[in-house]
Amino acid sequence: MVYLIQQTMLYAVPLMIVALAGIFAERSGVINLALEGIMIFGAFMGVLFVRVMQEDQVFVQEQGQILMLLALIVASACGALFSLLLSFSAINLKADQTIGGTALNMLAPAVVLFFINLIAQQNAMGMATGDAASWFMIKPSTFGLPRDYEFGFLGDLFLNKVYLTTYICIAIFVILSIILYKTKFGLRLRSCGENPQASDSLGINVYKMRYIGVTISGALAGMGGFTYALTTANCASTGEVAGYGFLALAVMIFGNWKPLTVALGGLLFGLFKCIAATYSSLDINGDGVYMLAEIGISPYVYRLLPYLITLIVLAFTSKNSRAPKAEGIPYDKGQR
Numbered sequence: 001m002v003y004l005i006q007q008t009m010l011y012a013v014p015l016m017i018v019a020l021a022g023i024f025a026e027r028s029g030v031i032n033l034a035l036e037g038i039m040i041f042g043a044f045m046g047v048l049f050v051r052v053m054q055e056d057q058v059f060v061q062e063q064g065q066i067l068m069l070l071a072l073i074v075a076s077a078c079g080a081l082f083s084l085l086l087s088f089s090a091i092n093l094k095a096d097q098t099i100g101g102t103a104l105n106m107l108a109p110a111v112v113l114f115f116i117n118l119i120a121q122q123n124a125m126g127m128a129t130g131d132a133a134s135w136f137m138i139k140p141s142t143f144g145l146p147r148d149y150e151f152g153f154l155g156d157l158f159l160n161k162v163y164l165t166t167y168i169c170i171a172i173f174v175i176l177s178i179i180l181y182k183t184k185f186g187l188r189l190r191s192c193g194e195n196p197q198a199s200d201s202l203g204i205n206v207y208k209m210r211y212i213g214v215t216i217s218g219a220l221a222g223m224g225g226f227t228y229a230l231t232t233a234n235c236a237s238t239g240e241v242a243g244y245g246f247l248a249l250a251v252m253i254f255g256n257w258k259p260l261t262v263a264l265g266g267l268l269f270g271l272f273k274c275i276a277a278t279y280s281s282l283d284i285n286g287d288g289v290y291m292l293a294e295i296g297i298s299p300y301v302y303r304l305l306p307y308l309i310t311l312i313v314l315a316f317t318s319k320n321s322r323a324p325k326a327e328g329i330p331y332d333k334g335q336r
Contacts (some may be wrong), residue, residue, distance in 0.1 A: 002156050007278055009166055012270025014039075014228040017169045018248035019255065019262045020176060021220035026257060027180065028213025029193040029206075030090050031328045033101025034083070035221045036245025037108030040237075041082045042222025043229035044112040046075030047125060047237040054128035064135040065142075065164055072165060072226055079222015080215045082108070087214040091207055094330035105245070113239040126236035136230060138162050165227045172223075176216070177259035189213055193324035196331045206331050221245070232277070243307075247273075250310045256321050268313075272306045 018035055025032035049071045053059050059067040086104055089095040116125045127135070138159060140149040151159050180186040189209050191199040196206045228241050251269055255262030 002153065004274065005157060006162060007274040008267065008271045010163070010231045010270075011273040011277070012266045013166050013169045014224045014231070014244055015248050015251050015269055015273075016173055016263050016266035017227065018221050018224035018245060019251040019266060020173055020259060021217040021224065022249055022252040023257050023259065023262065024176070024180070024189070024220065025214050025217035026252070026327045027190045027193045027324055028210045029196060029324060029326045029329065029331065030086070030210050030214050031097040031101065032083070032086060032214060032217050032221075033098055033249070034086050034104035034108075034245075035217075035248055036241065036243070037101075037105040038079045038082050038218050038221035039225030039228065039241045039245050040108040040112055040239060042075040042079035042225035043233075043241060044115070044125075044225075044237040044239075045078035045222070046071040046226030047127070047229055047235055048115075048119070049074045050235060051119075051125065051128045054130075061130060061135055068136045068164065068230070069168075071230075072168065072223060075226035076219040076223045079225065080219040082222070083214050083218020086218075087211050090214070090330065091210050094332075097328050097330075109239040112237065116237060116239060124236055124238045126234065132163075132230055132235040133161075136163060136165075136235070138164060163227075163231050165230055169223065169227055172220075173259070173263065176220075180259070190324070192331075193326050196326050200331075200333065206333075210331070224248070247306065247310060250314055253321050253323075254313050254317050256317075257323065265313075269306055269310065272309050276302045276305050 018039060021038075022032055022035055050067060053067055053070075082104070086097075086100055089100040090097045113123065116123065119125060139147070139161060140151070141147055150156065180189065188199065188204050189212070192204065192206050192209045192213070199209075200206050224244070225241055228244055229235060229237055247269060251262055251265040254265040
């Protein structure tokens, strides 16, 4: 059970943080379909930072948590910078936001794969030495304890074979959700996505708020991309993130652009993604019996589950979802 919960969180947390990225952009009035591309770019920059620091021997394995935190900051900053392309095209040039986001989704993997081949001379780029588990995973040895030390159920759940990024992302998710719904800044941001003309008449700079919304969105998507690469891809960049950006959009719509329901949706999709990825080694009861693997269902069915569930859930919930009224509509200061 501990393994199932931990693996579900590994898959759910990137979805939650990237879905929150979509909320910030769309609540400001800009459709951010580029979440997938920003995740790919953020993952690449975070992994590249780790690789360069290891090659230059700036950090040793015992300083893995510091290296991981710095890489997370780099990935977030690069995601924010990459999102400025969407901001400029959507806000300043008033270009079609759907086309702009799609273009960035096509640009990111092409650019990333070009540099991966340039740097690593292959189609994937990983760490220079070791692996993600040995460098970044929290284990008993992290606290100076023997490898076989047992914390108990709660200790094993939260302190054994987990990544610090999981807790960092959850904390950021909670803090930003409070900021979005409980502060003046959040109210101003949301008003720009509902009625930008009324917001402008009250002295709110709509262009500035939309830039801020998309930039925060880019930072969160970059963070989610590196978190995905670190926890599920062994800190490697391959020019793709398994469609997580698009799944995050589905979670956002399912959650009706509200953080609490988005978190629940992320856990639901994370559970099915966990089952799809680990069905053959998933010991639910801890009795050594791999129930899902012994049922005899084709592995392709398990791999289809997250996306099939996405289609089913959206079919039943999208009709009741209410997007921000002004999302996707370029703001014209002279229009009333």
